[in-house]
Amino acid sequence: MGLDLGEKTIGVATSDATRLIASPLELIRKSKFTLEAEQLFKLMAHRKVSGLIIGLPSNMDGTEGPRAQSCRAFARNLLRLRDIPIAFWDERLSTSAVERFLIGELDLTRKRRADVVDRTAAAWILQGALDRIRVAERP
Template identity: 85%
Template sequence: MPVLDILDLPAACPPDTAWMGLDLGEQTIGVAVSDTTRMIASPLELIRKSKFTLEAQTLFKLMDARKISGLVIGLPVNMDGTEGPRAQSCRAFARNLERHRPVNVAFWDERLSTSAVERFLIDELDLSRKRRAGVVDRTAAAWILQGALDRVRDQASWV
């Protein structure tokens, strides 16, 4: 299944099913999920990167357990809109997932998501550096997924 535009993802997914958001870091994968109405994203889990096959198995187990119908993967686009090596790595991750199992995937521009989450965790929650380390990637995944959910909902209200 090809990568979808975020506005085409709802049509590819059964109604009343949740989506999963991923923040693909160098050492971890932040995972978030939406509710079945696709209104609210919540941080879920942090997967430590090791071997791709193990990461994929973990993601597929989470997807099956929660009946996830779509993935929104954060795409780290450069500030000038170009895609660098990290964005290409995210695209390769999606292609590799597809080789294991068909998945409805859309990318979401994640520019500044981690820094926005860091600011929130510091300014609003006053979390120490040590406590932030375990929360940032999961929360960034929720930030990415929430942005995509809001965009889809905003588009639907204009139609």
């Protein structure tokens, strides 16, 4: 399962059982961490998810700022509740790429884009990680 941790929402994406294709799934509105974690764990159980890929918003020079530190803290807090595999994926420019796609290819309105951008960014993040895993698994 892929996560795009925004300031107000958490975009959630999943892959098919063969780990080939990532798809946007849901948007979790941020409120209280325990409620967010509960929603996330329910989704994971329902989808039989074995691990998380969390987008890490690094700076363009590769350093980590406050948003990246917040993502790492979110992961640490999840691990305090449940021992699950978590990996981070460099999400630099993922939201920008998704917004360009939603505007240019799909011509979505601003309101409609706001409704789908975080879920789609989560799928973008997860797809990048899945593609990398497939390359690493090749003989």
